[in-house]
Amino acid sequence: MKLNDIFHETYTALSANKARSGLTILGIVIGISSVIAMVSIGTGASASISSRIESLGSNLIQITPGAQRTQGFGASGGRGNAKTLTTADAEAIAKEVANVAAVDAQVSGRYQVTAKGTNTNTSVTGVTSAYLSVRNVEVAEGTFITDAQNNSAAKVAVLGPTTRDDLFGADATDVVGKSVRIKGVEFKVVGITVAKGGTGFQNQDDIIFIPVKSAQRYFSGDQYLSTIAVQASTQEEMTQVQEDITTLLLSRHKISDPAQADFSAMNQNDILSTASSVTSTLTYLLAAIGSISLLVGGIGIMNMMLTTVTERTREIGLRKAIGAKKKDISTQFLAEAVALTVIGGVIGIALGWLIAYVVNLTGLVTTSVSLSSVILAFGVSAVTGIVFGYYPARRAANLNPIEAMRYE
Amino acid sequence: MIKVDNITKTYGSGDMAFQALKGASFTIKEGEFVAIMGPSGSGKSTLMHILGCLDTPTSGSYFLDGKDVSTLDDESLADIRNEKIGFVFQAFNLLPRTTVLRNVMLPLVYAGVPEEEREKRATQALYAAGLTETHFTHKSNEISGGQVQRVAIARALVNNPSLILADEPTGNLDTKTGDIVLATFQKLNKEHGSTIVLITHEPDVAAYAERIITVRDGAIVSDVKNASQKIHAL
Numbered sequence: 001m002k003l004n005d006i007f008h009e010t011y012t013a014l015s016a017n018k019a020r021s022g023l024t025i026l027g028i029v030i031g032i033s034s035v036i037a038m039v040s041i042g043t044g045a046s047a048s049i050s051s052r053i054e055s056l057g058s059n060l061i062q063i064t065p066g067a068q069r070t071q072g073f074g075a076s077g078g079r080g081n082a083k084t085l086t087t088a089d090a091e092a093i094a095k096e097v098a099n100v101a102a103v104d105a106q107v108s109g110r111y112q113v114t115a116k117g118t119n120t121n122t123s124v125t126g127v128t129s130a131y132l133s134v135r136n137v138e139v140a141e142g143t144f145i146t147d148a149q150n151n152s153a154a155k156v157a158v159l160g161p162t163t164r165d166d167l168f169g170a171d172a173t174d175v176v177g178k179s180v181r182i183k184g185v186e187f188k189v190v191g192i193t194v195a196k197g198g199t200g201f202q203n204q205d206d207i208i209f210i211p212v213k214s215a216q217r218y219f220s221g222d223q224y225l226s227t228i229a230v231q232a233s234t235q236e237e238m239t240q241v242q243e244d245i246t247t248l249l250l251s252r253h254k255i256s257d258p259a260q261a262d263f264s265a266m267n268q269n270d271i272l273s274t275a276s277s278v279t280s281t282l283t284y285l286l287a288a289i290g291s292i293s294l295l296v297g298g299i300g301i302m303n304m305m306l307t308t309v310t311e312r313t314r315e316i317g318l319r320k321a322i323g324a325k326k327k328d329i330s331t332q333f334l335a336e337a338v339a340l341t342v343i344g345g346v347i348g349i350a351l352g353w354l355i356a357y358v359v360n361l362t363g364l365v366t367t368s369v370s371l372s373s374v375i376l377a378f379g380v381s382a383v384t385g386i387v388f389g390y391y392p393a394r395r396a397a398n399l400n401p402i403e404a405m406r407y408e
Numbered sequence: 409m410i411k412v413d414n415i416t417k418t419y420g421s422g423d424m425a426f427q428a429l430k431g432a433s434f435t436i437k438e439g440e441f442v443a444i445m446g447p448s449g450s451g452k453s454t455l456m457h458i459l460g461c462l463d464t465p466t467s468g469s470y471f472l473d474g475k476d477v478s479t480l481d482d483e484s485l486a487d488i489r490n491e492k493i494g495f496v497f498q499a500f501n502l503l504p505r506t507t508v509l510r511n512v513m514l515p516l517v518y519a520g521v522p523e524e525e526r527e528k529r530a531t532q533a534l535y536a537a538g539l540t541e542t543h544f545t546h547k548s549n550e551i552s553g554g555q556v557q558r559v560a561i562a563r564a565l566v567n568n569p570s571l572i573l574a575d576e577p578t579g580n581l582d583t584k585t586g587d588i589v590l591a592t593f594q595k596l597n598k599e600h601g602s603t604i605v606l607i608t609h610e611p612d613v614a615a616y617a618e619r620i621i622t623v624r625d626g627a628i629v630s631d632v633k634n635a636s637q638k639i640h641a642l
Contacts (some may be wrong), residue, residue: 323490326482
């Protein structure tokens with residue numbers, strides 16, 4: 001039998017009972033579209049979580065002070081509150097650790113900030129010029145803090161967009177050049193950053209940046225830092241950089257037991273991999289739910305094909321009597337099953353895509369339909385047709401022509 | 409040419425065994441029109457299945473065109489049926505919802521004949537069976553019972569078979585329509601030299617053949633030339 005004839009037979013057979021073929025196809029459509037839609041929601045969710053984490057900065061390692069332990073029964077300080085990291089530590093990391101792209105030393109605190117007639121309480125963070133690249137910050141207007149301003153402890157400030165709105169109003173223009181008072185000290189606004197959006201409970205745009213040396217001189221009054229943010233040159237080297245920093249700081253702080261470290265170094269990759277393992281589990285779960293409906297659709301095909309074989313027993317007998325071989329009969333019925341799943345697969349992919357698009361429009365999750373999930377779904381639907389069509393096709397092929405023709 | 413030598417067919421085994429054919433022998437020459445007649449249960453259907461290569465005998469040999477086909481496997485038998493035998497059954501001869509032309513082309517589809525040639529040969533066969541072009545595009549469920557049988561005859565002809573085997577071809581037809589179908593066989597036998605074996609239980613139908621083989625209880629009881637062959641012109 002030629003390919004053309006198989007197409008012809010399949011078309012005739014499937015169009016003979018349009019309602020039944022349509023319902024069977026519907027089962028596959030629901031299965032395939034749910035696999036595609038579910039997987040797209042899962043991958044979309046994990047992509048958006050990853051991008052939120054990456055917006056904190058790229059290849060970032062954050063060193064924060066740990067609890068300062070006292071010997072014996074003395075009270076321990078809270079983690080992060082200890083004053084153990086110094087500007088010298090930050091400079092040593094920049095100088096001695098390999099594969100470090102940038103080091104930013106930070107001192108942060110919350111202070112009352114006033115402008116002409118308005119005031120707000122916001123996070124005031126002392127930073128260096130490295131902050132821009134380390135934390136993926138962009139400047140919308142004016143300039144960021146320069147090394148010269150830092151070295152001279154200049155009284156200059158860069159406002160986050162939310163803080164600018166709070167102090168000068170959302171429609172304010174020419175904010176650059178105006179002054180703000182932080183805890184009574186007058187700072188000149190030199191720039192505004194681009195909005196980054198919030199991560200969880202924290203608004204990354206409600207912030208004021210000043211030179212770290214200014215923060216130490218005017219507010220904290222000492223040489224200690226609240227965070228050292230280190231950017232590794234590449235993602236692959238992050239673990240090595242993290243280990244080197246830990247070793248360096250342990251020896252600088254004269255601590256021999258790593259368990260007693262008075263700081264902690266957090267690698268952004270650790271956070272990312274934890275989050276992505278959670279989201280990939282979610283994706284698998286969603287795919288499993290979709291697969292169940294695909295399985296049900298496949299059983300629907302098998303059911304229809306078995307009914308068809310029974311109904312067409314005499315036709316099969318006649319075909320065999322006039323010279324059809326087993327292969328001709330099984331090919332014919334297998335082609336019908338595969339045609340059902342392939343048609344269902346194509347419609348299902350389109351429908352799944354549409355569902356993903358509509359979910360996207362609602363703004364809840366940014367979905368992304370990957371080519372691999374489309375190929376997978378299509379492959380699965382073709383395999384479903386072959387697997388669930390094989391048994392009915394074989395049954396048809398093995399019928400005895402005499403008995404088949406006598407079948408009532 | 410057909411040569412059947414002492415064939416038997418036993419169904420079942422042991423105590424349940426039933427011998428449907430108890431050693432039948434005959435020869436049918438090319439271009440003969442033979443009727444195999446017998447009441448139901450006589451073994452004529454079993455004989456028809458063996459002659460049509462739908463089944464194989466338990467013992468004995470069956471030579472079709474000089475080739476022993478009594479021991480072939482299912483797949484080889486399918487080839488023989490496709491190439492050498494044309495069937496006309498009592499009922500369910502045609503595929504439903506399929507055009508007359510497509511039905512006649514079906515054996516050629518399985519034989520792997522190219523598409524252009526199929527249509528040419530199917531058209532010739534339909535003309536030979538006395539059908540006209542107006543019927544070709546009709547679906548098989550849109551034509552009358554007599555026309556269905558003639559389409560089946562056309563399909564049986566289309567492969568130029570060594571043997572046309574008709575199993576009660578007039579069983580579902582009224583006498584007048586049946587006569588036309590039987591006349592069609594006669595015409596093919598005379599004009600095309602087709603070898604035709606007609607299986608029937610009715611003497612009136614068998615009367616159209618040149619030779620009548622009578623079967624009873626699994627054995628051949630008579631094999632005579634039909635002196636009073638009924639001739640019916642179309």
